[in-house]
Amino acid sequence: MSGHSKWSTIKRKKAKVDSARAAEFQKYSRELIVASRLGGSDPAGNFRLKTAIERAKAAGLPNDNIKRAIEKGAGSSNNENYEEIVYEGYAAGGVAVVVEAMTDNKNRTAGDIRSYFTKYNGNLGETGCVGWMFDKRGSITFDKDVNYENLFEAAINLNAEDIIEDEDCYKVLTSVADFQSVVEGLEREGFISSNAEFTRIPQNMIEITDEKIGANVLKLLNKLEEHDDVQNVYANFDISDELMEKIDI
Numbered sequence: 171m172s173g174h175s176k177w178s179t180i181k182r183k184k185a186k187v188d189s190a191r192a193a194e195f196q197k198y199s200r201e202l203i204v205a206s207r208l209g210g211s212d213p214a215g216n217f218r219l220k221t222a223i224e225r226a227k228a229a230g231l232p233n234d235n236i237k238r239a240i241e242k243g244a245g246s247s248n249n250e251n252y253e254e255i256v257y258e259g260y261a262a263g264g265v266a267v268v269v270e271a272m273t274d275n276k277n278r279t280a281g282d283i284r285s286y287f288t289k290y291n292g293n294l295g296e297t298g299c300v301g302w303m304f305d306k307r308g309s310i311t312f313d314k315d316v317n318y319e320n321l322f323e324a325a326i327n328l329n330a331e332d333i334i335e336d337e338d339c340y341k342v343l344t345s346v347a348d349f350q351s352v353v354e355g356l357e358r359e360g361f362i363s364s365n366a367e368f369t370r371i372p373q374n375m376i377e378i379t380d381e382k383i384g385a386n387v388l389k390l391l392n393k394l395e396e397h398d399d400v401q402n403v404y405a406n407f408d409i410s411d412e413l414m415e416k417i418d419i
Contacts, residue, residue, distance in 0.1 A: 197401050198226040199239040200272045204252050206243030217350045221366045228364055257283050258301050259294040262386035265376050265407045266300035267292070273399040282397060290390035303406060304370035307331070308349030310342040310356065311365040321361055328355040339364070343371075372406030384409055385417045392419045 201222045209216035213223055219240070226236050255276060257269040267287075273279040287294040312321060318340060322333050325342045330352050332343040344352045346368065353366050378384045387407060394403045 193396060193398060194229060195231050196398055198229055198231050199235060200252055202226060202236060202239035203243035204272060206240045211240050211244035225365055257294060258297060258299050259287050259292055261292040261390050263376060263378055263383040265387050265405050266303045268301055268304055268370055268404045269394055269400055270402040271399045272401055279399045286390055286393045290386040292390055303373050304404060305373060306346055306368060306370055308344035308346060309367055309369040310353055310363045312340045312361060312363055314339060316361060324356055324359045328352045370404040375406055375408045378407050378409040381413060381416055384413055388417055388419045
């Protein structure tokens with residue numbers, strides 16, 4: 171299981187759902203604002219906006235919030251000029267971490283991110299220091315009620331790179347270049363995804379066996395995820411369920 175998938179599982183098990191919901195909605199709203207600002211407010215001609223709307227709806231963002239975010243991004247008077255930035259560094263134990271953020275204040279965000287790495291025995295590095303350890307891919311998620319063999323055949327015919335089985339879903343992986351064509355091709359074949367997004371897949375994993383190191387890694391990732399400006403966090407670690415349950419984040 172990739173570090174990102176593992177962290178997603180951890181979040182589901184550990185998350186304080188109510189307190190995290192507002193922050194999660196804010197992340198989806200920012201993506202809608204940026205997508206509509208860059209490509210226009212019509213999802214039919216803006217694939218990034220189309221997938222952002224689908225993810226926001228799946229997460230439970232109310233339709234009124236979605237509409238306001240799109241209008242805000244497309245409006246000429248919008249003063250929220252978010253910039254997309256990637257931060258890279260090492261967590262405790264040499265675990266590589268990539269942070270994708272959207273911010274209207276780079277100095278504030280960079281200062282916050284750096285302080286989190288330092289607090290939890292990590293180190294924020296220069297651009298490119300760990301990004302090469304991750305392969306950027308398109309990830310298209312389907313519930314397990316779909317027919318796997320039919321999905322596999324359709325995906326491969328559309329030039330998908332791989333199909334993996336997760337705990338509760340199937341994920342079709344694509345190159346960045348083929349992402350949109352595979353999503354739209356599968357839709358034409360009747361396969362409607364529950365989520366479609368770009369992700370970063372670790373090339374190699376670091377196994378965490380020390381409780382102190384594990385605590386620092388998980389607390390850092392949790393703190394990063396909670397930051398309003400952070401959209402996604404990826405890390406190349408694996409940790410046993412037994413050790414994970416011992417750690418209070």
